[in-house]
Amino acid sequence: MRLNKKVAPYIFISPFYILFLIFGLFPIVFSFFLSFFLWDGMSPMEYVGIENYKYVLTDSWFWKSLLNTLVIFILTTIPQHVISLFLAFILNSGIIKFKEFFRNSYFLPYITSSVAVALIFGTLFGVQYGILNAFLRHLANFAPFQWLFNAVNLQLPIRWLGDPAWIKPSIALLVTWKFTGWNMIIYYAGLQKIPETVYEAAKVDGANLRQIFFKITLPLLKPIIFFAITMSIIGNLQLFEEPMVLVGSNGGARQAGLTTAVYLYNTGFSYLDFGAGTAMAYILCSIIILFTLINRKFFKRDI
Amino acid sequence: MKAKVSREMVYAEKTFTGILKEKIIKLILYLILILGVIATLFPFYYMLVLATKSNTEIFSYPPPVWFGNNFRENLQTLLDALPFFRNILNSVFVATVSTVLTLFFCSLGGYGFAKYEFKGKEKLFFLMLATMMIPGLLAIIPWFILMSKFNWLNTFYPLIIPGIANAFGIFLMRQFMEDIPDDIIDSARIDGCGEFEIFIRIILPMSLPALGTLGILTFLGSWNNYMQALLILHDDILFTIPVALSKLGGKIDQNWGAQMAGTTLAIAPMVIAYVLASKQFISGITEGATKG
Numbered sequence: 194m195r196l197n198k199k200v201a202p203y204i205f206i207s208p209f210y211i212l213f214l215i216f217g218l219f220p221i222v223f224s225f226f227l228s229f230f231l232w233d234g235m236s237p238m239e240y241v242g243i244e245n246y247k248y249v250l251t252d253s254w255f256w257k258s259l260l261n262t263l264v265i266f267i268l269t270t271i272p273q274h275v276i277s278l279f280l281a282f283i284l285n286s287g288i289i290k291f292k293e294f295f296r297n298s299y300f301l302p303y304i305t306s307s308v309a310v311a312l313i314f315g316t317l318f319g320v321q322y323g324i325l326n327a328f329l330r331h332l333a334n335f336a337p338f339q340w341l342f343n344a345v346n347l348q349l350p351i352r353w354l355g356d357p358a359w360i361k362p363s364i365a366l367l368v369t370w371k372f373t374g375w376n377m378i379i380y381y382a383g384l385q386k387i388p389e390t391v392y393e394a395a396k397v398d399g400a401n402l403r404q405i406f407f408k409i410t411l412p413l414l415k416p417i418i419f420f421a422i423t424m425s426i427i428g429n430l431q432l433f434e435e436p437m438v439l440v441g442s443n444g445g446a447r448q449a450g451l452t453t454a455v456y457l458y459n460t461g462f463s464y465l466d467f468g469a470g471t472a473m474a475y476i477l478c479s480i481i482i483l484f485t486l487i488n489r490k491f492f493k494r495d496i
Numbered sequence: 497m498k499a500k501v502s503r504e505m506v507y508a509e510k511t512f513t514g515i516l517k518e519k520i521i522k523l524i525l526y527l528i529l530i531l532g533v534i535a536t537l538f539p540f541y542y543m544l545v546l547a548t549k550s551n552t553e554i555f556s557y558p559p560p561v562w563f564g565n566n567f568r569e570n571l572q573t574l575l576d577a578l579p580f581f582r583n584i585l586n587s588v589f590v591a592t593v594s595t596v597l598t599l600f601f602c603s604l605g606g607y608g609f610a611k612y613e614f615k616g617k618e619k620l621f622f623l624m625l626a627t628m629m630i631p632g633l634l635a636i637i638p639w640f641i642l643m644s645k646f647n648w649l650n651t652f653y654p655l656i657i658p659g660i661a662n663a664f665g666i667f668l669m670r671q672f673m674e675d676i677p678d679d680i681i682d683s684a685r686i687d688g689c690g691e692f693e694i695f696i697r698i699i700l701p702m703s704l705p706a707l708g709t710l711g712i713l714t715f716l717g718s719w720n721n722y723m724q725a726l727l728i729l730h731d732d733i734l735f736t737i738p739v740a741l742s743k744l745g746g747k748i749d750q751n752w753g754a755q756m757a758g759t760t761l762a763i764a765p766m767v768i769a770y771v772l773a774s775k776q777f778i779s780g781i782t783e784g785a786t787k788g
Binding site: 195196197198199201202203204205206208209210211212213215216217219220221223224227234276280283284286288289295296297298299300301302303304305306307308309310312313314315316317319321322323324327331370374375378379382402427430431433434437438441454457458461462467470471474475477478481485 | 556
């Protein structure tokens with residue numbers, strides 16, 4: 194059979210729309226439908242109106258998980274972007290050699306499986322025998338660090354994954370370690386699109402590195418920063434693998450590491466409460482969309 | 497030319513302290529970059545250290561910082577807990593099949609959008625891009641129900657089929673194929689080539705660089721896919737690597753050496769591929785970001 198030039202493109206692009214219809218759109222619509230029913234997957238479905246939404250919105254664990262997610266989001270997103278922008282700027286400044294080596298090294302964590310690196314960090318975070326605590330104990334032998342640790346009232350050894358106060362920073366540390374390189378690659382690519390002449394002109398005018406960064410690089414990089422932060426919002430608000438492996442599906446001590454994604458997983462697949470689970474999915478995704486809209490507004494105002 | 501002259505003037509004005517200051521800044525920047533590299537690579541190094549140490553060496557103070565010779569024993573412990581080599585094979589199978597099918601269907605779709613004019617093209621393309629913004633968690637529960645209705649639980653289909661014609665891949669291929677000259681396609685038509693034949697014989701071979709990039713990203717995504725594999729695969733023998741790794745905690749909780757031996761095997765193929773082809777890995781990431 195020979196394809197007609199008029200029909201061919203429709204056939205070529207059709208697999209995407211067919212697969213999206215079956216595996217994307219249908220579950221999304223069905224999800225919305227399910228969120229108004231009480232169902233465990235086996236017994237008959239029972240229509241309950243907006244009860245599932247009411248239930249989720251009055252569930253203290255849901256709010257706790259949302260708060261956990263937001264705290265981890267802030268603890269990892271801010272350092273990620275500050276560090277990666279800074280690193281990309283240094284690499285692009287023209288005074289550094291071995292750029293490829295640095296760039297490739299920073300990117301390495303991104304290509305490794307989240308589960309694998311979470312297991313590695315699980316050992317680094319060991320209380321008695323973890324290398325991180327051993328390093329801190331070693332540092333504490335030196336007077337300046339001892340003074341510093343006392344000043345912030347740091348008790349060694351740190352129970353990274355056992356102490357509710359430390360669980361979120363520990364998860365955030367892993368996420369930051371994994372994704373800073375990705376952001377850096379994006380920023381570095383964006384920086385390379387800024388023409389050299391812009392910097393030359395600034396240098397001629399006597400601008401120093403700091404002025405160049407704040408007055409030239411940042412404003413010109415805005416669309417890229419907007420994109421990278423959007424990706425951080427979508428990814429970090431759905432954080433699942435890292436907390437799941439580090440502290441387990443119950444979220445660890447006092448559920449301090451229970452993210453909304455993990456709680457959603459539990460609600461759907463452990464408690465088999467499909468109605469509440471899908472309602473929660475819609476609420477979480479509304480929050481994600483809200484965040485991306487706020488982000489867009491924030492960036493559009495200045496562009 | 498003008499810029500060059502004024503630049504030399506700037507340098508000429510530099511004093512000794514100015515040069516010293518510049519050197520110190522440079523030194524500090526290098527120091528920061530190197531500290532960053534150490535922080536980035538240390539977890540991998542330490543994984544290798546633990547993978548080669550026995551439990552008694554690991555659980556002692558101070559903890560080990562150099563390699564031991566216990567890798568074989570750790571590996572044996574791992575293999576007693578899980579059919580780990582089979583798990584690796586599963587991952588290789590799923591990732592390979594996903595990649596081959598994805599390359600075919602995404603380049604086909606990309607070609608459709610890049611080189612044809614048809615009614616509704618702009619709208620269909622925008623619609624496709626818009627689906628990329630849908631958070632993956634939104635429909636995970638009905639997706640799982642659908643898979644069980646298909647009788648696809650405990651099979652590899654759910655990990656392969658839904659993604660083989662994905663928006664990102666089609667977008668990436670379209671970006672590349674737009675630069676292929678129309679003349680080549682037109683002259684093939686005059687020679688009597690069919691539309692599909694043109695795609696197979698001319699377009700695919702010309703798109704090798706983009707196929708390489710998309711292939712790497714697809715393989716990587718499939719290799720590291722966790723949540724869906726966790727939902728779908730329930731038997732040890734069918735686990736892919738991420739699921740197998742995540743079950744280790746429950747099986748050999750207190751054996752870091754064996755856990756790290758497994759982790760090493762799990763990430764080694766990707767790291768080796770990355771060292772050999774870092775350019776393709778990175779260009780795939782930046783392509784989507786800076787053009788999109």
